[in-house]
Amino acid sequence: MKLLKNLLQYETFKMVKVKDKRLGLLYRVFQMTIFAYILYTIIANQGYLRKEAPVEGAVRISLQAPSTLTAPAYCNKLLPCVYWGANEIQYPPDGAGVAFVTTRAIVRRYVPPTGCNFLTPSTPTDPCIFNENMSPTQTITNESYIGDIEDYTLMIEHSIRGRATSIALRNGIMDGKLMFSDGKTVFKEWTSATRMKDNPNADGDIIKVSELLQAAGADLEAPSTAPGAKSGEQYRSSGIVIVIVIEYRNVKLKKDKFSYKYLPRVIDGNEYKAVESLYQADGSYILKERHGIRFVFEQHGEIGEFSLISLLENLVAALALFKVATVLVEILMLEFLPEKDIYEEAKFEVTNDLDELRKRSSNH
Template sequence: MAVQYPSDGSNFAFFTTRASILHYSNQPGCNSLRVSSPADPCFFKPTNNNVTILPKSYIADIEDYTVMIEHSIRGHATSIAIRNGVMDGELVSFNGTTIRKITNATRMASNPYAAGDIFTVQEILTAAGANLDAPSTAPGANKAAGETFRSSGIVIVIIIEYKNVAFKKDTLSYRYLPQVIDGNEYKVVENIYNTTDGSFTFIDRHGIRLVFQQHGTIGEFQFIALLTSLIASLALLVILYYY
């Protein structure tokens, strides 16, 4: 069972912390894919006989897994288009302190072939101020049993903020700003249809959902725009003087 599900995604990533797997055999003489009505006796129901392949289990050392983040930015009114692999950045914690500075040298030190920024899951959790073993704040969590975020799941929004580097033409930098969405849990059920015998396998996953949002203000110096602004300012001064 892969820890990341789905294996790739845009603007989000999900890592399993808890999972269980059930196998549902097709009823004799039935093909559930040909069923057209819930009244059909072959209609698939979760109450059908099932076999537990994997009871509720936790992924060991999920905090040590690594995540590579690639992103890029393009100016709306400018010709700037650049990817994070050629920019400097930093991972900033929820309280505003810098956890790690990111440069080409640091990327190459961890992996000479890295196309993006590599973090451990623990680094992201620490930056967001999250602890998987803390009691879950989700309304649906079993608080009487002390259910944790590792069991219920957790959602972390990571804002990627871009800005120009002062006095450096066409040079941008960025910051990762992770934050826990309080009260949220996250689960997803992976449904696998087995073509060999028409059975179903359900993987119930709870875990860490990372949601990425990009924003910032970038620009480039244009002499014509500066000249136009100066002329307009002088004209306004003249008008005000004569008024």
Template structure:
């Protein structure tokens, strides 16, 4: 006799059964089952969610965001500026060449409104500024010769000398003398500055749509020589007064002229290219860009010097300038109808409507009183026949539901299937047939209990011999 094969351990057998079950379940196909639930509250919630989603996509996505368009952001842009005007200070008349820095007319420029002038600086030795750390002294021992402070004005000589005014003393340095703090004179240029005019030429181009436009109206009657900007009547006359820009930014001109600041002129080109080109117009806005309420970083100033020679020695005038810096910022977005984004957003809208079904199904299967009945009605397990029938009308009738086959268990073991099927038949023979009821009753559609002849897990199988003869003549006629 052959030796009996050793049985695998129970854990290994269980693991194999689990693996076979997972592999079999992997190839299952799931299809939705439609159940009509006669519940007013659940129906109101379902339709309300659908309505909200529909309103969101119609109003916000398609009307406000215009998601049916192909869009392009960040147009190609060029900016040219020109400032005109004169002003007075305590000592002289200032013109554009002196108070505009840099003079090239780019998108960023400064208009000087106040200066602190230190005249006749020459290379020599003088007292250091008291603002420099450890610059004050009482004797020469407090000053180290050759010491160089990066925040100072020169190289220390080692001597302690009297300051420019008062009784204080500071260490002597070699550099441009006198230093700024000791001999500077302040001059205000902002008396007539609010009347300065600024011409801003801007042209944009959207390469994706081959669309270009400028912010100046094409007229041959000298229109720009006598106009100033107005949002309604003179939109295409981009000549702004400096006082108007500061006012629109919400600032006080006198305070801003003393401390300096940065003002942004924002030009926005939002264009709907489905309309005519005349509907694509620039929109101007103004705001202060530097942090006004942070003393350490608010304001704007810079230094420059003018050099000349006196008796063969180089001399310079140091100017610390406070001013209003103008930044021209251009941005925008253009859109035009395109079929691809329209289809994508329509598909997204139709898919999102299914959120209502998901929410109501969750409530139905979790919080409703008859959730087990609903779960049984919603989830069914159906097995396909192992062998195809020999008659195509029978097969087609089975698919269309005209001749339902007898159920049998979803099992791969023929013996087990036959055993369960026989058991079901014996139970069916012991129970009297149910009393016929109207098929149109809502309760029959909603809470119909499962058939007594088939236990849980039974599903469609190969039709028996008696099913080859169809009794539904109407169903064959429809075929």
């Protein structure tokens, strides 16, 4: 019966003003701390924006030779060097999202046997089928390193747009940074002003190959970890893959201003090789076997526009944290302070059993 009475009782709130400076001070400190946290969270996480992942636009990479070529120390150690133009080193010459920069190459010409045409074999056993292991060859360029490749420069142009927002941007009007592979340390940075100051004709970011390698933590002289690499073979010989994430963000507290970071990282254990096949008018093939650096660009991040609804939603959710201040003070008041019995008596009041009172009233 007692259990039933306890279940059927009703609890209501009672406002008690506790005149205790210790509790009052603690309560205000908790409130101020929570308010500062809410303010920091909304600013740091840009809770005033309606955010979305950017729609990938175009990433265009072009290579340019230095004004003066030099003979690097690695030439004539393991292999001789050849000096190619930028359009020959980058394959294909105009990369979209990827750029392959040749570091080692060999060029051979394959001549068809007399009376044969490599393009006309009609049966599986036709002796005119091209086979690079069987067809007569002439070496045009001996196996060589590409000289002074680290001093070549890449110009990187990229753009993004929003899916639900009206945002549409290219990197030429944004501030950018090239980060080290740890993602925290800045290697190089640009603004709209400095980019044009360095090169008035620059449509994108100009970065030396050596700078990208250094930022990614790559060393072409280091032994390759690729499974297919020969014992002691260097990355300059086997090739290497570097993935560069372009991360976009709104600049905090600045309307319609955006920035990006290049986050490069070596894909350990990878090598890269490409073979370019060129059919000649005399019926022969020229095969350019290339090993080198493959730069792969990926676009990620979050961009957004100011939204009052997003701000209000985040504020309402954050304001619920103020209840934590009340809970903490009440726990201290009722469980830990010496006057807890006095506080409990003031806070909780139990009425008489009103059912009994009603029974007595009805009997009268």
